[in-house]
Amino acid sequence: MQLRVHLSPQVRQIAVAAMLACVLAGCGKKSEQSVAPEPGDVAAALVNGETVWTSDVKREAASEGLIAEGDPLDTASEPFHRALDEVIDQKLLAAEAVKRNLQNEPSAKRRLAAAREHILGDMLVETMVEQAANDNAIRGLYQEQLKLSKQAEEFHARQIITASQPEAEAAKKLLASGASFEALAMERSIDAATRFNGGDLGYFTADVMPDTYAVVLKSAKPGAVVGPFKADAGWVLLKVEDRRPETPITLDQARPQIVRFLTYDEVRDLIEKLRGQSKVKLLIGPALGGGAHEPASAPGLATGPAAERALTPPDARRQSKGQRMPP
Numbered sequence: 339m340q341l342r343v344h345l346s347p348q349v350r351q352i353a354v355a356a357m358l359a360c361v362l363a364g365c366g367k368k369s370e371q372s373v374a375p376e377p378g379d380v381a382a383a384l385v386n387g388e389t390v391w392t393s394d395v396k397r398e399a400a401s402e403g404l405i406a407e408g409d410p411l412d413t414a415s416e417p418f419h420r421a422l423d424e425v426i427d428q429k430l431l432a433a434e435a436v437k438r439n440l441q442n443e444p445s446a447k448r449r450l451a452a453a454r455e456h457i458l459g460d461m462l463v464e465t466m467v468e469q470a471a472n473d474n475a476i477r478g479l480y481q482e483q484l485k486l487s488k489q490a491e492e493f494h495a496r497q498i499i500t501a502s503q504p505e506a507e508a509a510k511k512l513l514a515s516g517a518s519f520e521a522l523a524m525e526r527s528i529d530a531a532t533r534f535n536g537g538d539l540g541y542f543t544a545d546v547m548p549d550t551y552a553v554v555l556k557s558a559k560p561g562a563v564v565g566p567f568k569a570d571a572g573w574v575l576l577k578v579e580d581r582r583p584e585t586p587i588t589l590d591q592a593r594p595q596i597v598r599f600l601t602y603d604e605v606r607d608l609i610e611k612l613r614g615q616s617k618v619k620l621l622i623g624p625a626l627g628g629g630a631h632e633p634a635s636a637p638g639l640a641t642g643p644a645a646e647r648a649l650t651p652p653d654a655r656r657q658s659k660g661q662r663m664p665p
Contacts, residue, residue, distance in 0.1 A: 385429045395422045470604055471597040479596050480589050493555055494580040496537035499529040499572040506566030506573035513563055519577045
């Protein structure tokens with residue numbers, strides 16, 4: 339079977355080191371292998387008598403980015419079998435490494451110890467996330483932010499951009515005589531990004547557009563043609579197709595930001611507390627141009643899915659009561 343490489347070198351080293359640690363610890367013993375490690379777990383394969391569980395495959399699939407952490411994975415799907423092949427390959431490689439006595443190499447011992455620390459650190463973060471970011475807390479903060487957030491307005495518009503004001507005025511006269519805005523945009527607009535779809539800008543909020551657009555859109559009604567007005571790209575005619583209240587962010591979309599909001603400070607404070615209780619002495623100089631930064635342990639843990647969710651500094655940290663939840 340051809341070895342399929344999907345992981346980055348760093349993640350692969352950790353995965354293979356962890357697998358080798360499992361082999362060295364006797365994880366393949368039948369007495370342990372006969373018991374499912376997680377509720378509802380199902381055996382997916384046997385590798386030299388060692389069981390590969392569906393939870394092992396899902397964890398591998400998440401690490402490869404084939405699924406999001408916590409998402410279901412159909413055992414009949416291609417991503418499942420792709421990840422299953424990867425787990426089997428890792429087990430075979432780890433067993434072969436043991437046969438060759440590589441586990442006794444000094445570099446192997448250091449890497450196995452690093453993999454152990456990495457996994458234990460991720461497990462601690464996962465436990466903290468589960469405790470702090472439970473479903474009730476997530477839903478409560480979501481509802482609170484929805485009530486406090488100020489709902490913006492979305493516009494749907496089309497545009498024609500010309501190189502000069504006379505050209506824009508001429509296009510506006512044609513529109514007034516009944517010409518199609520979409521056809522004129524395709525014929526006369528100099529904006530390559532929108533001309534071939536009739537000048538369609540889709541739905542957007544005024545804050546993402548240049549100030550000149552926001553000013554003319556403020557009082558424009560659906561169906562109206564406004565302009566021409568000067569913008570950086572040229573002289574602009576806008577046709578307002580629709581305006582509506584902005585659709586609020588859904589709970590599923592907001593969940594990652596909320597989880598980070600609920601857990602980031604807690605994890606950061608724990609890291610700072612542990613550093614304060616420990617003796618840490620740097621034996622090399624500071625980073626060039628170094629200033630304030632997060633504790634070194636934080637990014638180290640962030641290679642695990644739970645740690646990445648918890649420790650990535652979110653915009654939500656800057657939220658206080660009354661501020662809008664980020665999209």
